[in-house]
Amino acid sequence: MRYAYGIAIGAILPGVIFMVAAVIKITALGADAVGLDMLWDIYVLWFIASIGLAMLLPLIIYLIRKDIFRQFLIYEAGGFGLFAPLWLMIFTDISGDPWYSIFIEGITDGLIGFSPSGNIEGIDISNLFLIPIFIASVVLGIIFLHPSFITKYGTTGMVSEPKPIKETTESPTTSDEESMDVDMPDVIAPTPTVDSVASLREVLIELNVQEPIINLILNSGIGTTTDLVATSAEQLASISGLDKRAAENLLMAIQKKLWFSDI
Structure with a gap:
């Protein structure tokens, strides 16, 4: 997989996920109680669908192109790590809240979970938890998307250090060739x-x-x-x-x- 394609996939996937979430949030502005309940159900479905989407793409790649499966996993993980915080800040700002508010107030109902009664409810994400997660996410994303990391861990076989190719044949050197070598510049x-x-x-x-x-x-x-x-x-x-x-x-x-x- 070409490096640019992998970076693009890793960047676009979290962007799509957060964009849809932002659209749901914007739609909820000014909605009544019935509308809010409906939008919450849509958000829950999209939350689950996002997880499924992130898992489905590697599965498809594994079935059709096993040779690039590891690379795709690295690109996807690195893309989520590096670009997800950026997309989250951008779409937070677009949806009406300052982008820096997530570092001050955290995210309200950012995750979903089951209440003691068995109902699905929102789970707030504290800024004290979010900030170190963001930092670790960006650092890991940079590491994963580094070409040397992809080369080392994105292939199925181990590659030894390149060694100079040994010449198998030697052509006899004439006096004319020697004089030409003197005049020609060194070529590395x-x-x-x-x-x-x-x-x-x-x-x-x-x-x-x-x-x-x-x-x-x-x-x-x-x-x-x-x-x-x-x-x-x-x-x-x-x-x-x-x-x-x-x-x-x-x-x-x-x-x-x-x-x-x-x-």
């Missing part, structure tokens, strides 16, 4: 990083490469798309266990993606 090969490894894994996943083959490629020391494109079909076949034709097709697909996409 791309160094694999956590982000480049994550980007390469994402490209391979988009090309429907199986997870074991991806891990074999990454564990061989290939840590950037440039490294992979520079690898011969014979080397790739030896590393991944693919036959030569499949390795050639994979390299060709990656080259097309590099040339004709925004990678």
Whole structure:
């Protein structure tokens, strides 16, 4: 899953949840007792539906794309952690109360629960409880959405540290080549990083490469798309266990993606 898509999903989901809650609150302004009872029932239903929505999306992803299930969970949890406090403040202000009021007065009937008689009733959230929860939520959201965290915990296989690719063949050096080396500036090969490894894994996943083959490629020391494109079909076949034709097709697909996409 692309990083921008994951961030967008994590940001939009809590935004939708708090937006509907704000609409219900705004509708309740000036309503009579009957209207308030009806709106409370709607809020209870939406509260339950919000929990179901947050749980349903990962379930759908698990059923259709198991390879990105962990990433989706991290994006969703990180999005709720980082963006939910922001959306709550925004929609609190839109619904008629100052955004900072939640830090002074807390939230009235923010949660729902069962009373001793068995009826569903609102539960207030104290500001003394809300403030540390907000701080912890934002900190965890930032940690979860950091690319290195997603790379480390969002994949199903462990990837070893990238190592330089060993040259398998050496071409004889002539005197002309030596003179050319003197005139040409030094060119530094791309160094694999956590982000480049994550980007390469994402490209391979988009090309429907199986997870074991991806891990074999990454564990061989290939840590950037440039490294992979520079690898011969014979080397790739030896590393991944693919036959030569499949390795050639994979390299060709990656080259097309590099040339004709925004990678």
